[in-house]
Every structure is written in structure tokens, then in C-alpha cells.
Amino acid sequence: MTSVIVDNxxxxxxxxxxxxxxxxxxxxxxxxxxxxxxxAPEVGSIDLQFLNTAVSPKGYFFPLSETIFSIGVERGDVxxxxxxxxxxxxxxxxxxxxxxIALIDRVFLAEPVDISYKGKRDRTILIGLxxxxxxxxxxxxxxxxxxxxxxxxDIMLTHTPSGYIVQAITGKGKxxxxxxxxxxxxxxxxxxxxxxxIPMEGVREIMRRNFDSPYWDRVADRCIHCNICxxxxxxxxxxxxxxxxxxxxxxxxxxxxxxxxxxxxxxAGGHDPRPTKGARLRQRWYHKLLYYPTLFGDIKCTGCGRCxxxxxxxxxxREIIMDVQxxxx
Amino acid sequence: MIEIIRNKAKEWLExxxxxxxxxYERASDxxxxxxxxxxxPHMMGKLIFDETCVHNLSKYLLNRRGTRTAVVVKxxxxxxxxxxxxxxxxxxxxxxxxxxxxxxxxxxxxxxIEDHPLSKCRRCLHHTPAVYDVLVGEPxxxxxxxxxSDVARIEGMSLQERNAFWKEQFGRCIRCYGCRQxxxxxxxxxxxxxxxxxxxxxxxxxxxxxxxxxxxxxFHLSARCISCGECERVCPVGIPLMLANRKLExxxxxxxxxxxxMDAATAPPFATFIKEETLEKVE
Amino acid sequence: MxxxxxxxxxxxxxxxxxxxxxxxxxxxxxxxxANIRIxxxxxxxxxxxxxxxxxxxxxxxGVLVAGCHPGDCHYSDGNYHTRRRVGxxxxxxxxxxxxxxxxxxxxxxASEGKRFSEVVLSFTDTxxxxxxxxx
Numbered sequence: 001m002t003s004v005i006v007d008n009x010x011x012x013x014x015x016x017x018x019x020x021x022x023x024x025x026x027x028x029x030x031x032x033x034x035x036x037x038x039x040a041p042e043v044g045s046i047d048l049q050f051l052n053t054a055v056s057p058k059g060y061f062f063p064l065s066e067t068i069f070s071i072g073v074e075r076g077d078v079x080x081x082x083x084x085x086x087x088x089x090x091x092x093x094x095x096x097x098x099x100x101i102a103l104i105d106r107v108f109l110a111e112p113v114d115i116s117y118k119g120k121r122d123r124t125i126l127i128g129l130x131x132x133x134x135x136x137x138x139x140x141x142x143x144x145x146x147x148x149x150x151x152x153x154d155i156m157l158t159h160t161p162s163g164y165i166v167q168a169i170t171g172k173g174k175x176x177x178x179x180x181x182x183x184x185x186x187x188x189x190x191x192x193x194x195x196x197x198i199p200m201e202g203v204r205e206i207m208r209r210n211f212d213s214p215y216w217d218r219v220a221d222r223c224i225h226c227n228i229c230x231x232x233x234x235x236x237x238x239x240x241x242x243x244x245x246x247x248x249x250x251x252x253x254x255x256x257x258x259x260x261x262x263x264x265x266x267x268a269g270g271h272d273p274r275p276t277k278g279a280r281l282r283q284r285w286y287h288k289l290l291y292y293p294t295l296f297g298d299i300k301c302t303g304c305g306r307c308x309x310x311x312x313x314x315x316x317x318r319e320i321i322m323d324v325q326x327x328x329x
Numbered sequence: 330m331i332e333i334i335r336n337k338a339k340e341w342l343e344x345x346x347x348x349x350x351x352x353y354e355r356a357s358d359x360x361x362x363x364x365x366x367x368x369x370p371h372m373m374g375k376l377i378f379d380e381t382c383v384h385n386l387s388k389y390l391l392n393r394r395g396t397r398t399a400v401v402v403k404x405x406x407x408x409x410x411x412x413x414x415x416x417x418x419x420x421x422x423x424x425x426x427x428x429x430x431x432x433x434x435x436x437x438x439x440x441x442i443e444d445h446p447l448s449k450c451r452r453c454l455h456h457t458p459a460v461y462d463v464l465v466g467e468p469x470x471x472x473x474x475x476x477x478s479d480v481a482r483i484e485g486m487s488l489q490e491r492n493a494f495w496k497e498q499f500g501r502c503i504r505c506y507g508c509r510q511x512x513x514x515x516x517x518x519x520x521x522x523x524x525x526x527x528x529x530x531x532x533x534x535x536x537x538x539x540x541x542x543x544x545x546x547x548f549h550l551s552a553r554c555i556s557c558g559e560c561e562r563v564c565p566v567g568i569p570l571m572l573a574n575r576k577l578e579x580x581x582x583x584x585x586x587x588x589x590x591m592d593a594a595t596a597p598p599f600a601t602f603i604k605e606e607t608l609e610k611v612e
Numbered sequence: 613m614x615x616x617x618x619x620x621x622x623x624x625x626x627x628x629x630x631x632x633x634x635x636x637x638x639x640x641x642x643x644x645x646a647n648i649r650i651x652x653x654x655x656x657x658x659x660x661x662x663x664x665x666x667x668x669x670x671x672x673x674g675v676l677v678a679g680c681h682p683g684d685c686h687y688s689d690g691n692y693h694t695r696r697r698v699g700x701x702x703x704x705x706x707x708x709x710x711x712x713x714x715x716x717x718x719x720x721x722a723s724e725g726k727r728f729s730e731v732v733l734s735f736t737d738t739x740x741x742x743x744x745x746x747x
Binding site: 030031032034054055064065135136137218221222224225226227228231232240242244253255256257258261263277308309310312313314316318319 | 356357358361363364365366384388389392438439440441501503504505506507509510511523528531532533534535559562563565566567569
Binding site: 551 | 661662666669682692693695696697700703706707708709711746
């Protein structure tokens with residue numbers, strides 16, 4: 001017997017969530033699916049048939065731009081940023097995206113703790129949606145994840161023809177589960193979708209030995225050095241901090257940045273330790289597949305496939321990994 | 330057609346040993362295309378040409394200044410080369426242009442090819458490249474007239490509706506600069522958004538700055554945009570950038586009777602003037 | 613006390629003609645509304661479209677670009693370029709939802725002090741009727 005919530009009740013539950021919390025859910029408009037703040041009257045616009053959103057939901061914890069604090073021009077006083085207190089529910093997050101947030105947690109929740117990030121994490125509940133249909137670019141199973149992986153979620157929903165199977169994963173999740181709307185039914189779990197596996201053995205060591213390989217310049221030939229891959233990624237977290245002067249105050253703002261853009265490592269005086277396209281491209285893979293794993297144990301990639309889908313010139317991390325293994329020869 | 334492209338490219342590379350051929354190869358999904366750089370003649374079999382070859386390869390020529398490069402271009406891409414030569418960014422003699430008469434591209438995404446053409450292809454006027462060293466395919470008769478019905482739809486909205494429309498569209502911008510990086514007309518050593526003094530926008534993403542970014546970029550391309558549509562294709566959040574660029578294209582055509590990229594010699598509208606002209610200046 | 617809407621106009625005036633014209637308006641004691649904030653540029657051709665867009669973004673309700681009459685530019689042809697730039701920018705901004713009546717291009721010579729006052733008065737009137745910019 002499994003706990004199931006049927007479509008009608010799900011709709012009611014979503015409405016209740018939208019009234020009580022800030023509900024963030026996937027909405028499709030103009031053909032693009034993005035996580036949006038959905039108010040109670042709008043819950044009908046939530047799209048649960050989506051594969052995945054164009055941009056990951058990491059922005060709800062690590063915003064695209066965030067004012068850290070401000071300084072008043074007249075008196076030089078420090079103005080703390082306005083912190084929202086409301087609790088947030090992110091509904092429909094995929095296991096790969098939840099895993100991405102956990103990878104960022106390792107960095108932002110380590111000492112010294114990013115207070116703003118922690119505040120948002122503590123106030124947010126994640127209701128996940130298992131994947132019944134992977135995209136051609138998905139590869140979560142090769143990097144320690146899975147389409148029905150409940151880790152890092154508070155509640156996991158799995159769609160079946162008889163309704164959504166509801167699993168409370170954490171205490172927070174249990175509290176939020178709408179017991180009055182859930183029925184106990186005999187519903188088989190849908191079959192786990194097959195996702196093509198990428199062989200990952202030995203990648204770290206081969207990369208360690210092949211830093212100077214001309215391979216990286218070759219792949220970088222077609223890279224256009226935009227920020228798309230880093231920005232759509234659920235676990236990339238590079239940023240820059242700059243001050244913006246207004247009339248009455250100066251804002252210190254942290255914004256996303258990408259190691260791929262030219263000038264990312266340019267320093268005062270003009271020197272740039274990564275001046276070539278190949279050096280910048282190499283950095284992305286080395287951080288994800290070697291440096292981060294060396295520090296934290298896990299690969300900094302959740303196999304969501306967004307970079308593969310969104311890269312204008314088809315630079316495919318899976319292909320890179322397989323090419324790296326051939327470098328061993 | 331592909332055999333001719335491969336042969337011509339191979340012939341050229343054999344004569345230009347230090348050169349590089351930029352063309353299309355099969356992407357990692359096994360069905361769409363992606364750019365490829367070929368340095369050895371025996372690898373020419375990698376080259377493909379089909380309805381998924383949407384990418385504008387001519388921008389890569391800017392990375393290879395001072396070397397010899399062959400490039401496979403569609404008519405829209407070729408206009409980009411004319412633009413760059415006109416603006417003194419490329420040396421015509423160091424490029425070997427393999428121009429392809431284009432059948433039109435299908436809308437494609439990773440792992441999926443739709444069965445309808447790209448909207449830019451549906452309204453394409455020029456199926457034969459504007460510049461080439463060798464032409465692959467039979468030159469086609471040019472189709473009649475420009476179709477700006479997409480622009481007219483926005484023009485037909487009220488001021489408030491337009492305001493709201495663009496606020497929503499640009500509101501999705503995540504400042505990834507995919508549009509800028511892929512655009513053949515965007516090659517400034519220091520883009521205005523990277524300038525610190527004066528600080529036009531900075532890297533902060535907020536509605537006001539996103540507005541300036543998108544408007545600034547579009548306006549810097551006025552009477553220069555060659556309508557390859559790459560900016561719109563690469564945008565990860567689906568902003569209809571061509572709707573803005575094409576408005577400027579329409580106005581340039583109306584005001585200056587100018588179509589960018591058709592040749593490499595005509596002075597572009599903002600580099601010249603007519604003393605007696607009057608553009609509408611006051612209501 | 614009731615606060616009435618006072619439109620804020622940013623005026624880019626070329627040094628040789630329109631700024632001198634504005635000066636003449638002042639020395640002749642010709643009144644014009646204080647709604648305009650003047651920025652002196654060497655030539656109207658110095659006006660980068662980004663100046664205009666930025667002025668609107670920072671809160672200007674109207675932007676005036678004023679230069680020498682075509683043919684009289686101190687630098688020979690700067691204002692011909694201005695004419696083209698503003699000529700293309702106006703319909704573009706209108707298309708994006710910014711009323712084109714908020715951007716004006718005027719030719720004001722150094723001897724046209726009265727005309728300058730009239731331009732600013734008329735522009736201010738228009739902007740009052742249009743109300744403040746909403747976004």
C-alpha cells in the first residue's frame with residue numbers, strides 16, 4: 001500500500017501551499033519552462049508535464065544578483081539587506097537539481113557560513129518530482145544520482161496513472177504532507193527509466209596527468225565563451241562582488257559569473273593566468289571532475305544535461321569524459 | 330552536395346597546409362550538427378551539410394586572423410563575412426569561402442528535429458550566398474519581398490502593451506551573453522557592459538540593467554545585424570531577440586534603404602550621411 | 613502641500629550652438645522652466661545613444677538632444693550623424709514601450725535664445741500632459 005494523491009487533490013494542495021507559503025513551481029510560457037513564484041489563483045498554470053526547467057532552481061538560494069549590504073552615502077552607515085522571512089516551497093524539483101543544491105551546500109554552508117544562503121536553505125522545503133521520462137541529454141545515474149533518487153528532498157512525488165505517489169523523506173516533509181488528501185492505494189511504482197551510462201573510471205587520474213594535453217585547445221575551438229553552461233548548471237557557483245553607487249547609497253552586490261568568459265581571471269595590471277580559450281574550457285572540466293571531487297569526494301555534476309542541451313555549439317560533458325579516457329592511451 | 334563541399338575543402342587544405350577548415354560535423358546526439366575545425370585533409374569525411382546546420386560559422390574567422398581559413402557558409406552567414414570585411418575586421422584574401430545554396434534549416438534542439446523550418450528561413454529572401462569563392466548548389470531565384478509581419482504584430486500593440494511585453498521578455502534575461510558571444514557583429518575588445526568607467530550596466534542582473542543591456546546591444550547592431558537569428562537560437566530562456574533586431578532592420582531599410590551584409594564595400598548608414606535628408610524628429 | 617508632477621528633462625546641448633543659445637536665453641532674461649537639467653557636450657554628435665537610454669533608466673521623463681542646424685555644425689558633420697542616430701532610436705524606443713514623444717531632437721543656434729526657451733517650455737508642457745514614465 002502506497003500513499004497516493006490524485007490530481008484533483010493535488011490541485012487543492014497546491015492552492016493551500018500557495019496561500020500559506022511562497023510557492024515556486026515550474027511554469028511554461030512562450031515554450032520555455034522556468035521556476036516561478038505561483039500565487040494561489042495561478043496554480044492551474046503549473047506545468048508538471050515538463051522534463052526540466054531551462055535554468056536550475058539554484059537561484060532561489062544563490063541568487064543571480066544579491067545585495068549583500070548597502071552603505072548610506074550621507075552618514076556612511078551600513079544598511080542590512082531586506083531579508084524575506086516567508087517560508088518557501090519549491091514544488092516539482094527534479095532529483096538532479098536537489099543534488100545540485102547539496103553540492104553547493106558543501107561550499108556555502110562550510111565555515112565561514114554564507115548567512116543569506118543558509119537562511120534561504122533553512123526556510124525552504126523541497127517537494128521533488130521523480131522523472132519517468134529522461135531527456136536524451138540526462139546522465140544522472142553515472143554521477144551518483146538517479147531519476148527517482150529521494151536524497152536531498154523533503155517530499156518525493158512520483159507520477160502514476162492513478163495519481164502521485166507521495167513519500168515523506170524528512171521530518172519537514174512529513175509535517176507538510178497533507179494527510180487528509182492522501183489515500184492508501186495499491187499502486188505499483190512505475191518502472192525506473194533506462195538512462196545511458198557513461199563510464200567514469202579513472203577520469204580523475206587521467207586528468208591529473210593530462211593537464212597540458214592539446215586536446216583542450218581542440219575542443220575549445222568551437223566554444224564561444226558565453227556563460228550559458230555555468231548559468232543553467234544546478235551546481236556551478238562562481239560569482240563576483242561589485243559595488244554600485246546610487247544617489248543615496250552604495251550597494252555591494254554579488255552576481256553570478258562564469259569561468260568560461262574571457263577576462264574571468266584577468267587581474268589588475270592586465271595579467272591573465274587563463275588567457276587562452278583552451279585554458280578556460282579546461283578549467284570547467286577540471287573543477288567539476290577533479291578539483292571539487294578532490295576536496296569534497298563527489299563529482300560536481302548531477303547529470304541534469306542542461307549544459308548539453310543549452311550549449312550553442314554542442315560541447316557535451318559526456319563526450320569530454322569519454323575523450324578523456326582515451327587520452328590515457 | 331556534401332561531396333563537393335568535402336572535395337573543395339580538401340583541395341584547399343592540401344594547398345594551405347597551415348590552414349583550417351571550419352564546417353559542420355555530426356553532434357553528440359547523432360542527429361543534429363555542430364561546428365568542426367579540421368586541420369588535416371584526411372579528416373574531411375567528418376564534414377556534413379544538412380537541415381540542422383543552423384550555426385553561423387563566420388564569427389570564428391575573427392579568432393583566426395593572421396592565418397588562412399576556409400569556412401562553409403550559408404547565405405545569412407556570408408552576409409556576416411561581408412559585414413566584417415566592410416568594418417575592416419577581416420582580410421578577404423586569407424579566407425576561402427565555400428558558399429552553399431541553402432535549402433533552409435529545420436528547427437532543431439538537442440536530440441530532436443522538428444519538421445518545420447526555422448522562422449528566419451521561412452522568410453528568407455536570399456538563398457544564394459552574398460560572397461563566396463566557390464558556390465555549391467544551383468543559384469536560386471530570389472523570393473520577392475520582406476515579411477515584417479512579426480514586427481508589425483508588436484507595432485500594432487498599444488504603448489502600454491508593448492511596455493509590458495518587453496518588460497516580461499527582457500525580465501527573463503540571465504545576462505549569460507550567449508547572444509553577444511555568438512553574434513558576428515559583436516566583436517568589441519571591451520563590450521560596453523564590461524566597462525567600469527563609465528559604468529553603463531555592470532554585472533548586476535535587475536530589470537533596469539537587463540533592459541539597457543538588451544536595448545544597447547540591439548542598437549549597436551542597428552543597420553549591422555545580418556539577421557542570422559543566432560542570438561535568438563542560443564538564448565537559454567527564449568527571449569525573442571530577433572523581434573527587437575528586426576524592428577531596427579525594418580527602420581534602417583525604410584530610412585536608409587540599406588540591407589546589411591549584401592556587399593563588403595557600401596558605407597553603412599551610421600558611417601555616412603546625406604546632407605539634405607530629414608528624418609522625423611519632432612511630433 | 614500637494615506635490616505636483618514636475619517632469620525631469622535631461623538636455624544634451626552642444627557647446628557651440630545650442631548651449632550658447634541657452635546661455636543667451638539666460639542673459640536675455642527669457643524664462644524657461646527649470647525642469648531641464650543641461651549637460652554640455654562638445655557636439656550633438658558626441659551623444660551616444662547609451663546616454664539617452666541611461667538617462668531614461670535613471671529616471672528622466674524626457675530627453676532633449678540639441679545641436680547646431682544641419683550645415684552649421686562646428687565640427688562640420690557631427691549633427692548629420694546625430695540626426696541619423698536619434699532618427700533610428702526614437703522609433704525603436706517607442707517600439708519597446710517608451711513613448712517617442714519623450715525624446716526630442718532640436719536644432720538651436722547660438723543666436724536662438726528665445727527659441728531655446730520655447731522648446732523647453734513646449735517639451736515640459738508635453739511631458740506634464742503625458743505624466744511620469746511608468747517604468
